[in-house]
Amino acid sequence: MYNQRxxxxxxxxxxxxxxxxxxxxxxxxxxxxKEVHDWLGHGIYFWENNYDRALEWAKDKKKRGKINKPAVVGAVLQLGNCCDLTDKNSIDVVKSHFLNLKQDYDVAGLSLPVNKNIKEDKHKDLLLRELDCSVIEYMHSRILTAYKGDMATKGFSEYQVFDSTRGVFTEGGPAFEGAGIFDKSHIQICIRNSNCIKGFFIPRKEIKWPV
Known part of the structure; x- marks a missing residue:
């Protein structure tokens, strides 16, 4: 009952x-x-309350030749029924689906996807999260299938489809020598149900106050 945000x-x-x-x-x-290595599965991604990190990501993408002019769009979000990976209940749900996915792969004689590093990342942050993405997508698929089955046969369901996924990530190496604080730590949000996006806006520049 506390998954609602x-x-x-x-x-x-x-x-x-x-x-x-x-x-x-x-x-x-x-x-x-819908990349196979999306950290929180498929959907629309946002940095929570983090304009600077979003702009940094866009600038990095320009360096890789993926975009022409880096920019940031803001959004007002309501996460709804959220698979929040800072919450024990949500973590336990994901863990249980990992075990089911592993069993399916074992029966099929296949190897699970793995999270991978990219050679440019000196901090080895496993930036390609193919395993995590597979588990989260498997979880969403199983829940949605069960929900639709119940609705078709009973007209109601105790299963609740997730509207969004949220996670805290430590990334980028220590912020200073001996630190337990990491340079690129952030909260990432993946919106699956676009109704969670109440509107977009162009972020304003901060003004000096008081003058």
Whole structure:
């Protein structure tokens, strides 16, 4: 019952300026990420209350030749029924689905996907999360299938489909010598149900106050 997140929060999405401006004109014209290595499964990604990290990500993407002009679009989010990986209940749900997925792979004689490093990452943060993505997508699929089956046969279901997934990640190596604080630690949000996005906005520049 405590998976519901009724409060509004701000999220920031790093992208090309054309994508940002397109969302201002048509906020329903969005694109899900469906990479096999998405950290929180498939959906629309935001950095929670972290404009600077979103812009940094967009600038890094420009360096890789993926976008032309780095920009950030803000969003007002309500996470709804959230698989929050800072919460024990959600972690236990994901763990149980991992065991089921592993069993399925064992029966099929297949090897599970694995999380991988990229050679450019000196901190070995496992930036390609193929295992995590597979487990989370498997969880969403199993829950949705059970929900639809119940609705078709009984007209109701005790299963609750997740609207969003949220996780805290430590990344980038120690912020200073001997630190337990990491340089790129952040909270990431993956929206699956686009109704959780209440609106987009272009972030303002901060002004000096008081003057």
């Amino acid at each position: 009724p409060n509004l929060i701000l999220g920031f999405h790093g992208c090309d300026e054309s994508v940002r401006d397109g969302l201002m004109l048509d906020p329903n014209k969005y694109k899900d990420s």
